[in-house]
Amino acid sequence: MPLYEYHCGxxxxxxxxTQSVYARVEDTECPFCQARQATRLMSSFTSTVVGDRKPGFTELKAKAMNEERMQRFAKLPPLNAMRTMPPPNVTSESDPTPTEGSTS
Ligand SMILES: [Zn+2]
Structure with missing residues (x-):
């Protein structure tokens, strides 16, 4: 059973x-004055674990996927550059392919 620290109000x-996990704070009786005004204290161990919690596998995978997506976006040209680019010359005047019958 876990050991809890309490502060008597x-x-x-x-x-x-030492209580069961399901023990309620309201039912915890102070051994000194028998009052049930205790508040559970977070032990240093618990707070350290919460603070330095290692990210889980799913979190790491999500982070990697996000970074991969960002890299893919970085490779793409910005939208502004696409807009300012000249349109493809469909009716090209300087077509290197010779027209039929011009050379004989
Ligand atoms: Zn007390």
Whole structure:
């Protein structure tokens, strides 16, 4: 059973209690004054684990996919450049292919 740290709101003392995970804070009785005004304290161990929590596999995969998508976008030319580019010359005047019958 996990060990919890409590702070009594009645006598301002701290105490530890080994309780079941399902034990409620309201039902925790202070061993000094028997008041049920305790507040559960976050132990340093718990807070450290939360702070330095390693990202899970799914999070890492999502991050990698996101980075890959960003790189793909970076390779594409910006939309402004596409717009300012001249339109493809369909009716080309300087066509290198000789017209039929011009050379004999
Ligand atoms: Zn107390």
């Amino acid at each position: 009645q006598c301002e003392k701290q105490f530890e209690a």
